[in-house]
Amino acid sequence: MSEEKTKQQYTDIEKEQIFDKEFLPHISSMYNFAYRLTFDEDDAKDLVQETYLKAYRFLNSFQQGTNAKAWLFRILKNSFINDFRKKSKQPSKVDYQEVEAFYNSESVDVSMTTDLRVETVQHMIGDEVSSALNALAVDFRTVIILCDLEGFTYEEMAKILDIPIGTVRSRLHRARNLLKEKLQAYAKSMGYNK
Amino acid sequence: MATNLLDWLRQSFSGQNDCEKCLELLELIMDGEASPEEEKLFHKHIDACLPCYETYNLEASIKKLLQTKLKRKQVPDDLIQKIRSKIRSTA
Numbered sequence: 001m002s003e004e005k006t007k008q009q010y011t012d013i014e015k016e017q018i019f020d021k022e023f024l025p026h027i028s029s030m031y032n033f034a035y036r037l038t039f040d041e042d043d044a045k046d047l048v049q050e051t052y053l054k055a056y057r058f059l060n061s062f063q064q065g066t067n068a069k070a071w072l073f074r075i076l077k078n079s080f081i082n083d084f085r086k087k088s089k090q091p092s093k094v095d096y097q098e099v100e101a102f103y104n105s106e107s108v109d110v111s112m113t114t115d116l117r118v119e120t121v122q123h124m125i126g127d128e129v130s131s132a133l134n135a136l137a138v139d140f141r142t143v144i145i146l147c148d149l150e151g152f153t154y155e156e157m158a159k160i161l162d163i164p165i166g167t168v169r170s171r172l173h174r175a176r177n178l179l180k181e182k183l184q185a186y187a188k189s190m191g192y193n194k
Numbered sequence: 195m196a197t198n199l200l201d202w203l204r205q206s207f208s209g210q211n212d213c214e215k216c217l218e219l220l221e222l223i224m225d226g227e228a229s230p231e232e233e234k235l236f237h238k239h240i241d242a243c244l245p246c247y248e249t250y251n252l253e254a255s256i257k258k259l260l261q262t263k264l265k266r267k268q269v270p271d272d273l274i275q276k277i278r279s280k281i282r283s284t285a
Contacts, residue, residue, distance in 0.1 A: 019281075024274065031269045045273055052277045053284070118248075121255045126263040133260070147225060148260045154227055173221060180256065 008060050015059050022068040037080050051076040074160045116184045120192045132182035140175035216246045
């Protein structure tokens with residue numbers, strides 16, 4: 001919010017420099033995020049392209065030296081919700097409000113009981129992890145991607161997702177428990193545990 | 195909120211044990227969001243508490259699993275070119 005107060009006036013050369021040096025280096029992260037949201041290579045490409053075009057168009061509201069990656073992720077996430085989800089082949093089953101209404105509270109629920117074992121987890125392969133992650137509703141999948149794969153801080157996630165940090169924490173906690181359930185079910189079906 | 199949490203941690207950890215509070219800190223620790231003092235208290239607790247230690251290991255192993263086993267997709271070769279030409283045509 002506070003960083004939106006000053007608009008920059010960049011020259012065309014400056015714009016190109018910012019675009020090349022601050023925005024393009026994140027294209028791999030952006031593309032992978034887009035793919036994990038849409039599950040479709042063409043959709044992911046469109047989403048990334050749309051994000052970069054918007055970033056360029058609104059470049060004057062970007063302050064050089066601030067967190068370009070978080071800014072780009074925020075645009076991508078908004079594009080996905082506003083324009084993309086409607087036409088996407090993978091409509092989300094759960095919507096933000098529903099999700100929040102379901103478990104929104106200040107205190108993070110601490111129950112983490114599971115009989116999943118570290119050794120089992122260590123033996124899992126990429127495809128198993130991927131399908132467990134992909135089986136989560138998009139809002140839960142998103143916080144895990146942002147935190148664990150992209151390494152954003154809670155504060156950055158709050159800005160990207162437009163939610164308070166407390167909600168970031170509770171959503172992340174819930175997402176992790178759901179992911180654990182999926183991994184657990186997977187381990188059971190493969191006869192890893194017991 | 196942070197100072198309250200610390201006060202309450204100091205109290206609870208100075209006493210016997212408090213696994214619940216330890217678990218509440220767990221994700222902060224794992225995500226690098228805890229303060230140095232919180233980290234100290236947390237590690238002091240899990241050094242002495244096997245169930246919490248195991249829970250922490252499991253959570254950390256899942257995070258590591260995500261970071262190491264998920265395949266990243268290669269960016270399509272023509273994507274950057276496409277973006278550039280789109281920008282040029284609309285600028």
